[in-house]
Amino acid sequence: MWVTSSTELALTPTCVALGKFDGVHRGHQRVIQPILPDVTASSHAYSTVVTFNPHPQEFFTGLARTWLTPLDEKIFQLRSLGVEQLVLLPFDKELSALTPEQFVEKILIQQLQAKRISVGQDFCFGSNRSGTAKDLQVLAAKFDIPVTIVPIETCASPERADNSDASDSSIHQTRISTSLIRQVLQNGDIRQANKLLGRPYTLIGDVIKGQQLGRTIGFPTANLQLPKDKFLPSFGVYAVRVSTLSETLNAPEYTYLGVMNIGNRPTVNGTYQSVEVHLFDWSGDLYGKKLAVQLEQFLRPEEKFSSVEALKQQIQQDCIAARAFLGG
Secondary structure (H helix, E strand, O other): OEEEOOHHHOOOOEEEEEOOOOOOOHHHHHHHHHHOOOOOOOOOOEEEEEEEEOOHHHHHHOOOOOEOOOHHHHHHHHHHHOOOEEEEEEOOHHHHOOOHHHHHHHHHHHHOOEEEEEEEOOOEEOHHHOEEHHHHHHHHHOOOOOEEEEOOOEEEOOOOOOOOOOOOOOOOEEEOOHHHHHHHHHOOOHHHHHHHHOOOEEEEEEEEOOOOOHHHHOOOOEEEEOOOOEOOOOOEEEEEEEEEEOOOOOOOOEEEEEEEEEEOOHHHOOOOOEEEEEEOOOOOOOOOOEEEEEEEEEEEEOOOOOOHHHHHHHHHHHHHHHHHHHOO
């Protein structure tokens, strides 16, 4: 997939999906679907996701934010959907000042040569977010460019998703959004988060040397270094599927089952936050490898045990529970 921060270097013509796309969740996937390559088309236009860097909220507040999908992971997820190009529009004073009309004519028509556009129903653009999805449809029609407005994707409310009759028309539907997924992850409800995402929540990072305490109690772990702007779910222990990746984040090379701990390791007087993965039925050297860890089930919160032996016994129980859930 071609990635660029310059519209001058973009591959054209394009079919464009516009939005922020943090998480590449089910709603985002529906927005992207209409612009994916059409093998029956007589001419080719590059399927292109157009987003903003930095996030407009970061630009206006000056505050850094964490992401469900940092850039490398966003590329990984978009590529898996079949997207051919990612354009990161530099969000600056000049871009933020463009009127909706100027944005369409300068960015979409002149620079990206858009032939088709797809946006979510709640998409806003232009100075002061004054342009709506309907406005975009009207403006693009002047250039004979069709705009698909994708309805908001919803799901059953988390508190009712597992205990309500699916045939009950009164079930409350909630809009799928990045903020909702972040809230669900903070609550440790990884299964609901995965439903909202349409895929397992994933941590991608490099294996680095840790304190190597796990091997002294029979549970060696891989210490994972994540991007600093990666959003972490609730501290605790998770059942996970782990894949080794190439440096270019291509298809997984091997996949294993395991348990992962996110937290400060209070039993061994940990002084910093760590992400550690124990793989079942594995022996070897993972240092320097890039791992993709798919979170499948939240097993328990992080806690401080009375002794290392008590911790060891609990990890044994965690492994049993994870194997049972993962079917390993």
